[in-house]
Amino acid sequence: MEVVRARYADVARERILNRTLEETLFPTLREKHIAAVEETMKLESVDFGDHGCVYELTLETEPEFKLKQYKGLKLRREIKTVTDKDVDDAVQSLRERAARLEVSPAETVSADDLGAESRVYAVVDYAATADGVPIRDMTGTNVLIELASNRLPAGLKEGLVGMKRGERKTVPITLPANFPKIEYAAREVQLSLTLKEIKHRALPEADDAFAKDLGAPSLAELRANVARSLQQRAMEDARERLRSHLFDLLVREHDFALPETELANVEKSFTDDWRKEFVAGGGKEADFILTEEQTRELRAQAERTLKLSYILKRIVAEEKLTVTEEELAKERGRLRALYPGKEAAVDEYVRKHHARIVSRLLEDKLVS
Numbered sequence: 593m594e595v596v597r598a599r600y601a602d603v604a605r606e607r608i609l610n611r612t613l614e615e616t617l618f619p620t621l622r623e624k625h626i627a628a629v630e631e632t633m634k635l636e637s638v639d640f641g642d643h644g645c646v647y648e649l650t651l652e653t654e655p656e657f658k659l660k661q662y663k664g665l666k667l668r669r670e671i672k673t674v675t676d677k678d679v680d681d682a683v684q685s686l687r688e689r690a691a692r693l694e695v696s697p698a699e700t701v702s703a704d705d706l707g708a709e710s711r712v713y714a715v716v717d718y719a720a721t722a723d724g725v726p727i728r729d730m731t732g733t734n735v736l737i738e739l740a741s742n743r744l745p746a747g748l749k750e751g752l753v754g755m756k757r758g759e760r761k762t763v764p765i766t767l768p769a770n771f772p773k774i775e776y777a778a779r780e781v782q783l784s785l786t787l788k789e790i791k792h793r794a795l796p797e798a799d800d801a802f803a804k805d806l807g808a809p810s811l812a813e814l815r816a817n818v819a820r821s822l823q824q825r826a827m828e829d830a831r832e833r834l835r836s837h838l839f840d841l842l843v844r845e846h847d848f849a850l851p852e853t854e855l856a857n858v859e860k861s862f863t864d865d866w867r868k869e870f871v872a873g874g875g876k877e878a879d880f881i882l883t884e885e886q887t888r889e890l891r892a893q894a895e896r897t898l899k900l901s902y903i904l905k906r907i908v909a910e911e912k913l914t915v916t917e918e919e920l921a922k923e924r925g926r927l928r929a930l931y932p933g934k935e936a937a938v939d940e941y942v943r944k945h946h947a948r949i950v951s952r953l954l955e956d957k958l959v960s
Contacts, residue, residue, distance in 0.1 A: 605640055612645040627654035632853040652851035659906050660845045669834050672826040674819055682818045683798055686806065691793040698790055701739070701752045710740040711793035714752055717786040720765075722776060734788060748783065755787045835959050842903050843896055850898050859894040866890070908954050915953045923949060 621628050632652035639646045696712060698705075705712040714737045720730040739749055751763025762784045771777040796802045800810045808814035863882070870880045882890065920942075927938045942949060 605638075608640065608645050609638060609647070612647070617649065628652070629654060629851050629854050631857060632851055652853055655848045655850060655902060657846060657848035657902075659903070659910065660842075662842060662907055665838065665841055667834055667837055669830050671830040674822045674826060678822055679815050679819050682822060683815065686818075687795045687798060687802070688793075690802070690805070691795045693791045694794045696790040696792040698792075700754055700756050701787070701790060703753050705739045706749045706753070708740055708742075711795075712739045713737060713791045713793070714739060714787060715789040715791065716752075717788060719784045720781050721784070722779065722781045727773070727776065727781065736791075745783075751783070751785065752787065755785070757787055757789060760784070760786045831959070835955065838959060839900055843900055846899065846903055848899070848902075850895060850902075855894060855898055858898050859891060862890050862894055862897075904951075904955065904958065907958060911958075913954055913957050915950045919953060920949070923953060 620626075629652045634650050636648040636650055638648075691711070693713065698712075701712070701714060704710070716735055716737060717733050718731065718735065720727040737744065737748070737752075739752070745765040745767055747763060747765040751761065751765065755761055762782050764780050765783050766780050767776050767778065769778040771779075796805070798811060803809070803811045803814035806814060808817055866882070866886075867877065867880045871877050924938065924942050927942065928935050931938055
């Protein structure tokens, strides 16, 4: 029973505290025109005495600064003109993506097959030994090796040169310094190879049939669609460069101190993002360590982001800019068009990141 009473008392105190804050703190902040950074609020002490709830609280306030001239800034917008070569390269990229692996007519692997532009693959069985002793877990059957790759152990590709289908051969290779088994890292071992097959990536011809596979009535129309897409991307890139230049000017023109706690939170958020990217790239979370240079870079990025957010907030208020429901719906439609078949995921993204999307749309209005 005492446990129940204690738990009830804790709940009651929390409710009283929340009600007291709502009735005293926030009205006082508004009355005194104090722009508090809510995430920095910290209760230092709370006393539930005979005179009600008495508390002591610390917080950081938004920086006060004079908004510098932001209208009439001289900015240059350069939009790249799409050339026939750009279209050729884009169509070639589409052909590369549509390529299929087929059996090669070649009888042997040649030195020419090892070049960076090669589309040749070898299918092999292999087993590795060191000093005549098999290396555990370093065997494979029907393994596809891309001969253009520069990530293979030194000596492997060269050892395949001249081999015919069905031929067996033992070649010396040097394992990379970051090989998972430390005892074999950067060490030469023997690899027993059997060449099972030689394949190559066959690209479809750039013709009307290829265009129809991609939803265009003809190759000419496909090229026209590609040109329009490239030009749209060039315009978006130019707009992004313009935005970045404008924001750089605004940050450079304004000098004011930032709330330390809020800045630390932004910095931590960026650090967490870098850590996730590191792990997603195959690294171990325990191995994630920032260098001094990376720490300085991250701090500068956090400072720029936070300072810019305050500057833009002031400009938005000065210009009385808003985002309408119609504009939000239009942006949702644009995102849906970019990701066909994933409408539900797009709607969920818009719902979860509503504030971020509104901020982006407001930034677009500022740049315009």
